[in-house]
Amino acid sequence: MAEERIIPAPPVNPESKPYWDACAEGKLLVKHCTACGKAHHYPRTMCPFCFSDKTEFRPAKGTGEIYSFSVVKRGPPIPYAIAYVTLAEGPKMMTNIVDCDLDSIKVGQKVKLVFKPVEDGSTQMPMFTPA
Numbered sequence: 001m002a003e004e005r006i007i008p009a010p011p012v013n014p015e016s017k018p019y020w021d022a023c024a025e026g027k028l029l030v031k032h033c034t035a036c037g038k039a040h041h042y043p044r045t046m047c048p049f050c051f052s053d054k055t056e057f058r059p060a061k062g063t064g065e066i067y068s069f070s071v072v073k074r075g076p077p078i079p080y081a082i083a084y085v086t087l088a089e090g091p092k093m094m095t096n097i098v099d100c101d102l103d104s105i106k107v108g109q110k111v112k113l114v115f116k117p118v119e120d121g122s123t124q125m126p127m128f129t130p131a
Contacts, residue, residue, distance in 0.1 A: 005078045007125050009118045018057055019043040024123040026115055029057040030089045041091040061088040062113030064128065071102045081105055085128050099129040 035052035069083035115124035
């Protein structure tokens with residue numbers, strides 16, 4: 001089995017705690033604004049589109065498409081791919097593409113959600129793999 005990268009635990013604050021609690025249970029949540037109807041990611045209280053504080057978490061489908069990516073092979077001990085994935089719900093999410101040949105990743109590729117444990121075991125990090 002290939003060696004896995006060590007993923008540091010994310011900073012958790014009261015605004016993002018429900019998001020990370022859901023990730024710990026293997027669920028991805030996306031913030032939705034009930035004022036303008038748009039979804040956004042990274043989760044925050046204020047809508048970045050209309051600045052309303054009328055936002056709520058909703059479950060995400062866990063599917064998307066690679067919008068942009070970069071494969072890092074030099075420097076780190078274990079190569080990795082970082083990407084922006086356009087979620088089925090609309091927003092783009094910065095994430096990692098995992099469990100695949102890094103040279104086979106393509107813009108427009110369909111991906112699905114997987115979770116990887118963080119270093120301290122406090123939650124799981126949402127990542128994507130080819131669908």
